[in-house]
Amino acid sequence: MSNFAVEHVKRVRSVVQTGMDRQPASSAAHGAPAGGSRITESWIRCLNDYHLDPDSRDDPEVVGYTELQERQESLADLRAVAEVEMADLYQQLAGSGYAIMLTDRDGVLLSFFGDPGFTHAASKSGLMQGAVWSERVQGTNGMGTCLVERRPISVHQEEHYLSRNIGLSCAAAPIFNHAGELVAVLDASGESRLAQQHTLALVSASVQMIENRVFLHQFRNEYIVRFHNRPEFVGTLSEGAIAVSVAGRVLAATRRALLMLGIKSPLEIVGRDITDLFNISFSGLVDCTVKKAFHPVPIFEIRNGARFFAVSYAPLPAQREARQPAPAARVPAADAATALDKLQFGDPAMLHNVQIAKRVVERNVAVMLLGETGTGKEMFAQALHRSGSRAAKPFVAINCASIPEALIESELFGYTPGAFTGARKDGQCGKILQANGGTLFLDEIGDMPVALQTRLLRVLEEREVLPLGGGAPIKLDIRLISATHCDLQERIGRKQFREDLFYRLQGVTITLPPLRDRADRPQLVRHLVRQESEGDDNVRVDDELLAALVRHSWPGNIRQLRHLLRTMIALRESDRLTMADLPLEFGAASTAAASVTAETAAATAVGPAPDANLNPLENAERHALIEELTRHSWNISTLARQLKISRNTLYRKVQRLKIINPDKTMLH
Numbered sequence: 001m002s003n004f005a006v007e008h009v010k011r012v013r014s015v016v017q018t019g020m021d022r023q024p025a026s027s028a029a030h031g032a033p034a035g036g037s038r039i040t041e042s043w044i045r046c047l048n049d050y051h052l053d054p055d056s057r058d059d060p061e062v063v064g065y066t067e068l069q070e071r072q073e074s075l076a077d078l079r080a081v082a083e084v085e086m087a088d089l090y091q092q093l094a095g096s097g098y099a100i101m102l103t104d105r106d107g108v109l110l111s112f113f114g115d116p117g118f119t120h121a122a123s124k125s126g127l128m129q130g131a132v133w134s135e136r137v138q139g140t141n142g143m144g145t146c147l148v149e150r151r152p153i154s155v156h157q158e159e160h161y162l163s164r165n166i167g168l169s170c171a172a173a174p175i176f177n178h179a180g181e182l183v184a185v186l187d188a189s190g191e192s193r194l195a196q197q198h199t200l201a202l203v204s205a206s207v208q209m210i211e212n213r214v215f216l217h218q219f220r221n222e223y224i225v226r227f228h229n230r231p232e233f234v235g236t237l238s239e240g241a242i243a244v245s246v247a248g249r250v251l252a253a254t255r256r257a258l259l260m261l262g263i264k265s266p267l268e269i270v271g272r273d274i275t276d277l278f279n280i281s282f283s284g285l286v287d288c289t290v291k292k293a294f295h296p297v298p299i300f301e302i303r304n305g306a307r308f309f310a311v312s313y314a315p316l317p318a319q320r321e322a323r324q325p326a327p328a329a330r331v332p333a334a335d336a337a338t339a340l341d342k343l344q345f346g347d348p349a350m351l352h353n354v355q356i357a358k359r360v361v362e363r364n365v366a367v368m369l370l371g372e373t374g375t376g377k378e379m380f381a382q383a384l385h386r387s388g389s390r391a392a393k394p395f396v397a398i399n400c401a402s403i404p405e406a407l408i409e410s411e412l413f414g415y416t417p418g419a420f421t422g423a424r425k426d427g428q429c430g431k432i433l434q435a436n437g438g439t440l441f442l443d444e445i446g447d448m449p450v451a452l453q454t455r456l457l458r459v460l461e462e463r464e465v466l467p468l469g470g471g472a473p474i475k476l477d478i479r480l481i482s483a484t485h486c487d488l489q490e491r492i493g494r495k496q497f498r499e500d501l502f503y504r505l506q507g508v509t510i511t512l513p514p515l516r517d518r519a520d521r522p523q524l525v526r527h528l529v530r531q532e533s534e535g536d537d538n539v540r541v542d543d544e545l546l547a548a549l550v551r552h553s554w555p556g557n558i559r560q561l562r563h564l565l566r567t568m569i570a571l572r573e574s575d576r577l578t579m580a581d582l583p584l585e586f587g588a589a590s591t592a593a594a595s596v597t598a599e600t601a602a603a604t605a606v607g608p609a610p611d612a613n614l615n616p617l618e619n620a621e622r623h624a625l626i627e628e629l630t631r632h633s634w635n636i637s638t639l640a641r642q643l644k645i646s647r648n649t650l651y652r653k654v655q656r657l658k659i660i661n662p663d664k665t666m667l668h
């Protein structure tokens, strides 16, 4: 234990045992925490009620993947609103080393936006999705203590109970639903030594915004009365809002509304007529608002006669329709949010991308995805497709770079029977038509031959297809998503890409960040480990390995990372993956220098010479497999059993990776 930690533990015990909590907050010199009695009371709970060891070195408690998903889904509406505010808050605090987090009522961390400099360190102390930050588990801390106290709180460095958390400064505020139940906590945590008052004010303002937005969303099908004692504040963060039924009965009110009206609990007013609250009939307020063109009108509160200014908003026509049962093929909005949300784990650029995508889900805007190979362009396209009302219709992907030029035309447009020599007798329905009603994903669009670009442009403009070899034109209804890793502007300059097609394809452009720039790499690694181990929560990556993976430059992006993890999981000796599980090539590259590319790594590898026809990752896998085969005397059956894969799978791997037994005997 460091001296610092020893001192901290002594201080915690002494404060708790000698009852120094009764000293004034200014007595910090005597050992009492600067945060005063609230912190001391929390320390007492931690020691006396939860029996927590202030120097506990236990791993942070993290819930399983399925449980995390269930918890996230049960707060889907709140998260959708909160994440927009979290992104804003993150921007406001950008550069100050803060992460913004949302926990549910049990302190389970559901959403995380990290500062790149802080994310990795944060994940070591358990600031990551799924981690439990209740006071009972993590001792005095922003999120957990806020949950116990049900009010905003700052917990600054040594005020934390566990010595392992004393590097952190947290500002947390509770989020309540309209029934007055505490449903979540918003928190900003960082390693800054600066005071927290400013941060706490920002966090509290964000919470108010979240509560207001969730309220307006939840009661979007009802009348809403919005009010304030100053007319210019109606419609702002500090307004009060009351949801009212068509009959003029109060359905719910925001916390701010209750505060302004001096009411302690929503139960005091829910179900009552609005005329019990204000000196105006509901229909009178509605008429007056319309007459005054939605300028706030003065109204008087009945109990104390206080004057307010109010506006009554009717449910919008489209929102009224939302009461009708949704058509069967429609995907619920929560699912829509989930497919796109699952693509990111707190990286600000990815979050921004997801937000843009959500905005265009139901608008038929062409989307252009840019990004290096393996950054997830196709996965993003699929999530966008699954998120909208086309989800039940086909998603058809075509890679313009991998089909021979001569075949792209028939692949895309199809042909009628006997259209050309070698054509199938019964003709072929082209990919564009296969995608009709759904989504067409044109990958590597930059590699499409110019003649075909002209044809595609015509199809997009006329919205119909004429199959190769003739036949009647067919009406087209597709959502178009295209992707490329090349610089289309440069191709346009060299006349290799049509400028008019470029503008047609680029209704909205979304740029996927390379893996090396993503702030959520630790969370992404854990997510991929979970997927590759088929949800087995026992398989974990230790800290040293995680640091090496996060440091690596990843020329092949997420694809390369996924393949490496797949190999390591398949070849693992135990469920705790460590540096020893890394293929040698990777280890050499990663420890030699963070910026070394996988190509260089393959060149410096010790062991079997890399095969020039394989990419660096395949060479890494090959190396690992040769080692395992050697250890098992090249006995395929034994190794297959050890790896828990079939002999056939292992044979295929051996062939694909061009592995030959040095004895030249058959593998057995």
Ligand SMILES: Nc1ncnc2c1ncn2[C@@H]1O[C@H](COP(=O)(O)OP(=O)(O)OP(=O)(O)O)[C@@H](O)[C@H]1O
Residues within 6 Å of the ligand: 342, 343, 344, 371, 372, 373, 374, 375, 376, 377, 378, 379, 380, 443, 485, 558, 559, 562
């Ligand atoms: N957000 C993500 N979360 C988890 N896995 C991801 C994510 N994005 C991509 N992947 C994984 O990375 C791999 C590559 O993804 P994808 O094929 O979508 O990339 P791409 O950019 O289309 O690649 P290319 O340009 O080479 O076609 C896939 O295995 C995919 O599962």
